[in-house]
Structure formats: structure tokens, C-alpha cells
Amino acid sequence: MxxxxxxxxxxxxxxxxxxxxxxxxxxxxxxxxxxxxxxxxxxxxxxxxxxxxxxxxxxxxxxxxxxxxxxxxxxxxxxxxxxxxxxxxxxxxxxxxxxxxxxxxxxxxxxxxxxxxxxxxxxVPSTVDVDITTTALKRAAAYRERAGQELRMHGIPTGFDAVDQLTGGWRPGWLVALVGPPKAGKSTYLLLSSLAAWSAPKRPMFVTFEMTAREMEERLDALESKVSPNGLRDGTLTKADLDRVEKRLRSMELRPSYWLTEDASSASTVSQIVAKAQRLKPDILFIDGVYLMSDDHGEKPGDWKAIANITRGLKRAAKSLGIPIIISTQVRLSKIHGGEITAASIGYGPSFAEDADLIIAAQPTSDHDITKMKSLVGRTVAPFEFWIRRDWDHGTMTELAYDPFGDTDDLGDDDDDVDMF
CATH class of the missing domain: 1.10.860.10 (DNAb Helicase; Chain A)
Structure with missing residues (x-):
């Protein structure tokens, strides 16, 4: 024919x-x-x-x-x-x-x-056509229902109280990028966010190009149990700490699935990760170190063309899968001026700023235990900043209710600090 x-x-x-x-x-x-x-x-x-x-x-x-x-x-x-x-x-x-x-x-x-x-x-065409005149009453009812809720969490908990208050949680179809220099704690903050989602309870899928699966498990267990990650790794935890770890691990069997994927060879592409997500059906997807991913179209790893293909593909995937995708990447140290990270500091081209719905920077401070978190790009989110204090000995993190480096007269009440997951 x-x-x-x-x-x-x-x-x-x-x-x-x-x-x-x-x-x-x-x-x-x-x-x-x-x-x-x-x-x-x-x-x-x-x-x-x-x-x-x-x-x-x-x-x-x-x-x-x-x-x-x-x-x-x-x-x-x-x-x-x-x-x-x-x-x-x-x-x-x-x-x-x-x-x-x-x-x-x-x-x-x-x-x-x-x-x-x-x-x-x-x-395959992926457009969705809606006549908004036919859904107006349904939308009005949904808005009234939201207004009557005491808890305004309409997405998946982010793990960050300040972000939850502004966004209502990670939303389906969102692509969110966490950026920062090497060793700024990006992987830990992604794990922290995944634990908040897991406790919702949602099913996270976590793909890492930065860590081994064993290292991920140890960090996750330390965060979950609030113990020292170093003590868990080198065997120096107290009996009370070990009992707490075992209790938390036993409770995991009753929770939704949490999938960890390690890719030491950085061979995974967007289409391969999407295929796995279509099979496992997670509620939220985390990808640590997207700048190390391989490109479906064969561009050289790390090249700006490859990164553009990857971020565009991940944004399409977030929409087609109907879930939030939270990713991390590095900033260029040479593009950090005066200690401040900006959208221009992100390496590998402009596609992160173009494709992400929200970009959050993990900015180191003069205090090794305190990180400044701030928004760089927000499609529908107002600018924000907050600080996180990490207690490595006890495996805890605290979201501060004040600027720890500001004028002492402006310090907030410590009682307003939020213990993170």
C-alpha cells in the first residue's frame, strides 16, 4: 500500500x-x-x-x-x-x-x-489538550478544598521545612536541581530528601553516579538512625547506638520500597533510567551526579551538548512519568565570586537553568558544620535562603531559624530551629 x-x-x-x-x-x-x-x-x-x-x-x-x-x-x-x-x-x-x-x-x-x-x-506525540472552560468548576472546588486544609502539603515532603512552606512539597512533573561545589554535602542532602519522601510514605528511586551502593546504604542508615556515619562505618558506635540502628532497620521491612541504583561506570542514559522507572514505578526519582551520565545521542560525556540532552530528557521524563525528579550537579569553583554561588556558577552550560523548575545551591560557609541553602532559579517559587547545621558526631542536622552569621541582635530563638529528618 x-x-x-x-x-x-x-x-x-x-x-x-x-x-x-x-x-x-x-x-x-x-x-x-x-x-x-x-x-x-x-x-x-x-x-x-x-x-x-x-x-x-x-x-x-x-x-x-x-x-x-x-x-x-x-x-x-x-x-x-x-x-x-x-x-x-x-x-x-x-x-x-x-x-x-x-x-x-x-x-x-x-x-x-x-x-x-x-x-x-x-x-510519539506527548501533548495534552485541555479546554479550560470545561474544568473550571472542578478547579474551583479543588482550590476551596486546599484552602480548608490545615497542612498545606500538596506535593511530596522535601526534607527542608523552608522549602516545604514555599512550595508545598516536590510536585509531579518538576525537575529540581541541587548544585554546589565538590564535597558540599549534595549527596547527603539528596538522601535526606529521599528519606523525607520515604516517610510520607512514598517510594523513592535513587540513582547515584557519585557513591557506591554500600556507601549509600551506610549514609542512609546513619541519617535514619541519627548516629555518626563514621562510627557506623568504622565500627565505633556504642551499644545504645547499635540498638537504635537495628531497631530502625527492622522497621524498614514495613515501609514502602526504596530502590538504590549504583552506576560506577556512568553508562546509564536518560532512556535507560526512565525504562527502569517505568518498571519499578517510584513516586519520586533522585539522580546524584547527572553531569557524569551518558547521553542517549552519543555526545561526549560532560560536554555541554550532552548535558543539554540529559536535562531536556529528564524534564520530559518528569512530565511523562508524572513524578518529581531531583538531581544534583557541580558548580565551577572558578565561577564562584566572593564566596557566593549564582546560576552562572553552574558548570556544563545553561541547560540546568533553562530546564529546571527550581535550582537550590548548597553553599559552604566559614563554619565547616554550617551550609547556606539558597534558591538560584525558581519558576513559580519565591527566592529563599536558610542554613543547615550538621552534627557529624550524632548524625543529626538542624535547619536554623536565623542567619548564624548575621547581627547577634537579629538572631532568632533556638526553639524555632527544626530538627531535620
Whole structure:
């Protein structure tokens, strides 16, 4: 069957190109040169005149092009064209992957296949069309219900009281970036946020390119049990501490799943992580060290093009999965001026600021035990800053209700400090 001819016939006789465009049809779907020329004429005509050309207009432009005498239904034609396009993508990808495989390069083979999956995902339309006039009363009722709630937590708890008050929690579809220089505690703060979500109770999935799974488990258990992470690691905890750790670990069996993923080789791509999330179905996804990830499209790791592909892919994933995705990355020490981190301090290009709904910086201070947390970019969140004091000996963190480096007359009451999870 000549699918492009049936498609063009249905468009011309129906006078509308919108259904084909909504289905994702592009010039790349059409292999026949003549059909491609006709398609380009149709799209240009639609843009210029707001509708498809008539059969007379088409015949005037392409006098030898013949329409189908009995065209198949448009929905059927679009389904078949989509299948044909997917097969074309897979065939090309399998050819490239086979070449990589025969050279004994399994990682390159996997990247070729992952790139094909990413391209297939991009071919499927992901727009959502809503007539807001039909949902107005439903929205009004939802707003009233929210206003009547004492606890204004509409998302997943963030682990940070100041952030919860401003955002109402991590929201579905959000991409949030935690940035900071090396050894600023980004991994620990991500784990802390994951524990807050886990206690909600939600199911976190935590992917790390920075730590081993064992190190993650030890840090998580120390935070959960409020004991020294060093003491847990080197075996110097007291009997009371060990009893508390064991009690907390036993209680984990009654809680929702929490998935840890270690990728020491940094081979995971966005499509691979999304595929795992689709299988495990977490409520929230954490990725520690996204600047180390591999790109589905084969760009060099750490290159700004690769990072742009990754952040765009993660933003799309947050929306398609319907969950928050919380990530971490590093800032450039050379771009920190006067000790202050700004959006311009983030390494690897501007895509983090462009794609993230919220960026929070973990900024070291003159006190090794205190970190300043501040917003750099917020799509719908007002600017904020707060401070965290870490007690390494007891494995606790406290969110301070005042600026510990400010004027002593302005210090708040210690009773207002918040013990973090």
C-alpha cells in the first residue's frame, strides 16, 4: 500500500492537515521523493492559508501526481505510518548496534540501542489538550478544598521545612536541581530528601553516579538512625547506638520500597533510567551526579551538548512519568565570586537553568558544620535562603531559624530551629 499517497489524499479531500501534524508526522516519515515534495507543499500551504490546499490547487502545483481512488481511513493510515517509521528507526539502530557489537564494544552497542529508544519516544506525540472552560468548576472546588486544609502539603515532603512552606512539597512533573561545589554535602542532602519522601510514605528511586551502593546504604542508615556515619562505618558506635540502628532497620521491612541504583561506570542514559522507572514505578526519582551520565545521542560525556540532552530528557521524563525528579550537579569553583554561588556558577552550560523548575545551591560557609541553602532559579517559587547545621558526631542536622552569621541582635530563638529528618 502506498501510505503517503493515502495520507495526502485524505488531507486534500478533508481540507485539514492538523490531525496528521498532531500525530507527529514530519517529512522524515516520507521516503518517496515525490510524496516528500507534496508534503512540503501541503505544510507550507497550511501555514500560509490556514487550511490544506484543494485538489485543484494540488493539481496545479503537481499536475502528474495522482491521488488514491479509494483512500483508507486517516486513523488507519497514520497508525501504519507510525509503525513504518518506528521500524525504520529500529532497523537503522540495529545496523549500527550490530557493527558496534561485532567490534566487541558492549557499551557502545547499548548506547546505540538506547539512542533508538529515545528517538522512538520522541516520535510519539506527548501533548495534552485541555479546554479550560470545561474544568473550571472542578478547579474551583479543588482550590476551596486546599484552602480548608490545615497542612498545606500538596506535593511530596522535601526534607527542608523552608522549602516545604514555599512550595508545598516536590510536585509531579518538576525537575529540581541541587548544585554546589565538590564535597558540599549534595549527596547527603539528596538522601535526606529521599528519606523525607520515604516517610510520607512514598517510594523513592535513587540513582547515584557519585557513591557506591554500600556507601549509600551506610549514609542512609546513619541519617535514619541519627548516629555518626563514621562510627557506623568504622565500627565505633556504642551499644545504645547499635540498638537504635537495628531497631530502625527492622522497621524498614514495613515501609514502602526504596530502590538504590549504583552506576560506577556512568553508562546509564536518560532512556535507560526512565525504562527502569517505568518498571519499578517510584513516586519520586533522585539522580546524584547527572553531569557524569551518558547521553542517549552519543555526545561526549560532560560536554555541554550532552548535558543539554540529559536535562531536556529528564524534564520530559518528569512530565511523562508524572513524578518529581531531583538531581544534583557541580558548580565551577572558578565561577564562584566572593564566596557566593549564582546560576552562572553552574558548570556544563545553561541547560540546568533553562530546564529546571527550581535550582537550590548548597553553599559552604566559614563554619565547616554550617551550609547556606539558597534558591538560584525558581519558576513559580519565591527566592529563599536558610542554613543547615550538621552534627557529624550524632548524625543529626538542624535547619536554623536565623542567619548564624548575621547581627547577634537579629538572631532568632533556638526553639524555632527544626530538627531535620
Amino acid at each position: 502506498d501510505l503517503p499517497r493515502h495520507l495526502i489524499t485524505q488531507i486534500v479531500t478533508g481540507g485539514d492537515l492538523s490531525q496528521a501534524l498532531d500525530a507527529g508526522v514530519t517529512s522524515e516519515w516520507l521516503a518517496d521523493p515525490k510524496a516528500l515534495q507534496v508534503w512540503q507543499f501541503l505544510t507550507e500551504f497550511q501555514i500560509r492559508h490556514g487550511k490544506a490546499p484543494t485538489t485543484e490547487a494540488l493539481k496545479a502545483e503537481f499536475p502528474t501526481y495522482k491521488l488514491a481512488k479509494q483512500p483508507e481511513p486517516l486513523d488507519y493510515v497514520l497508525d501504519k505510518l507510525r509503525e513504518q517509521r518506528k521500524m525504520s528507526i529500529l532497523e537503522a539502530a540495529l545496523g549500527r548496534a550490530t557493527q558496534r557489537f561485532t567490534t566487541g564494544d558492549p557499551e557502545a552497542t547499548a548506547r546505540e540501542l538506547a539512542a533508538a529508544l529515545a528517538e522512538l519516544e520522541a516520535e
